[in-house]
Amino acid sequence: MRQVELTEPKPRLGRKRDDSRDPEILEATLDVLAENGYDGMTIDMVATRAKAGKATLYRRWPSKPELVLDAVACMKSSSIDLANLPDTGTLRGDLIAMIKAPTMRDAERKLKVMAGIVSMIARNPELAEAARDALVEPRAAANRVIFQRAVDRGEISRDVDIETLISISPSMAAYRTLMLNKPVSREFIISTIDRVILPAAGLRAD
Helix, strand or coil, X not given: CCCCCCCCCCCCCCCCCCHHHHHHHHHHHHHHHHHHHHHHCCHHHHHHHHCCCHXXXXXXXXXXXXXXXXXXXXXXXXXXXXXXXXXXXCHHHHHHXXXXXXXXXXXXXXXXXXXXXXXXXXXXXXXXXXXXXXXXHHHHHHHHHHHHHHHHCCCXXXXXXXXXXXXXXXXXXXXXXXXXXXXXXXXXXXXXXXXXXXXXXCCCCC
16 A cells, blocks of 8 residues: 655745834834824824835734834833933033933923823733833933932932932923923923922022
8 A cells, every 4th residue: 555645735935024114113103192192093094104004014013002012112212321411510410411402302202102192001001111111211210310419429418309309390391291282491491490300409509
């Protein structure tokens, strides 16, 4: 009796996924989030903004939450370099040296993205963690370094509540941007430093 050799069928090769467009798609996702919020955002909107096919997005991200999670997480790549923070010798000098046009634009965009995903954060702990790591923690970490320097050189008391101090400026900027619909200007930030943050730290502006 002739033996029949059994051979496994060769797997069919599908189209290789092109990841080179991921950064553009994620940036488009952030833009749509900032403009329309999570609930108002659609995959069609992102595809149109990124000039990509909807099928391309769905092959990479099977659902809207997965796409948003990746987009928010990618914002961490533009985090502040903690090893190269301004060191002017004074708390006020360091805080003011952190006010740069690109940093301000980035912060305003992050605020709008945060506002866009608020409705989803409460329902998705993973997204909440990604948002905290990408949108909140980088600037908070930088401010911790700046305030700790002030403590170490004896400029402010060791008893100051650093975590509260570093939350003042972001909170006021968020209220101004999201509730009052006003831009966060350099003058506004300096005024916040001089009239609120420094007095709260036990200092006064020169």
